[in-house]
Amino acid sequence: MIEVKNLHKSFVSKKTTVKALDGLSFTAKDGEITGILGPNGAGKTTCLRTLYGLLKADEGSVIVDGINVAEDPLAVRKSLGIFPDKFGLYERLTAYEQVDYFASIHGMHGAAKHQAIETVFKELEMTELAHRRTTGFSQGQRMKVTLAQALVHQPKNFVLDEPTRGLDVMSTRILRNYLAAHKEKGHCILFSSHVMQEVAALCDRVIIVANGKLAAEGTPQELCDLAGEKLLEDAFVKLIGSDEGVAA
Secondary structure (H helix, E strand, O other), X not given: OXXXXXXXXXXXXXXXXXXXXXXXXXEEOOOEEEEEEOOOOOXXXXXXXXXXXXXXXXXXXXXXXOEEOOXXXXXXXXXXXXXXXXXXXXXXXXXXXXXXXXXHHOOOOHHHHHHHHHHHXXXXXXXXXXXXXXXXXXXXXHHHHHHHHHHOOOOOEEEEEOOOOOOOHHHHHHHHHHHHHHHHOOOEEEEEOOOHHHHHHHOOEEEEEEOOEEEEEEOHHHHHHHHOOOOHHHHHHHHOOOOOOOOO
């Protein structure tokens, strides 16, 4: 379970101060897929980076399976599968070498590590990519490698930042099926997306963030009912108090 409590974060330059998070609080539960929606600049990625331990909150806390990120970030990272907003790969390595490297970082070794790599490659339908260098990989192939390296250590919690961005239909289906299967196994899955249909179809609960604060939360249907709308996109626009359009 992931608990975000009264999170504040500002970025200060010589000329201005930008308040990215302004008391954001929510909970993502085990056995559920929780989506984060918000317009550009709402604070979604700042929240996720604070959760990873890449940023330090000015105030508030993030608790993952009872562990405070600020107090023991290494223990928290062991329980997280982090899928970042950019698919950065070491392109001279093969897909297998890439995932093997991240498995080693998480303390895996020997036969157990080899079996974990084989399992995640099979689950993501990427066995044929295993021994190819990642240079020149398509967006979908890069997604699979990035996801495999995030999940090879079999974390309890998945955190994904716009995971289907730029993917084709088949790659998107593989990812959705993978997340749905692991939700059924009791994993906590938290992801941001700008695809309303995806959020409505996959998510058990949705967190809507605007101006660094919680604007609304509930099931997709509850949010539609709250806004008096039939479509989640229309409900989203009404609940953030904007007619400018797209979540990102």
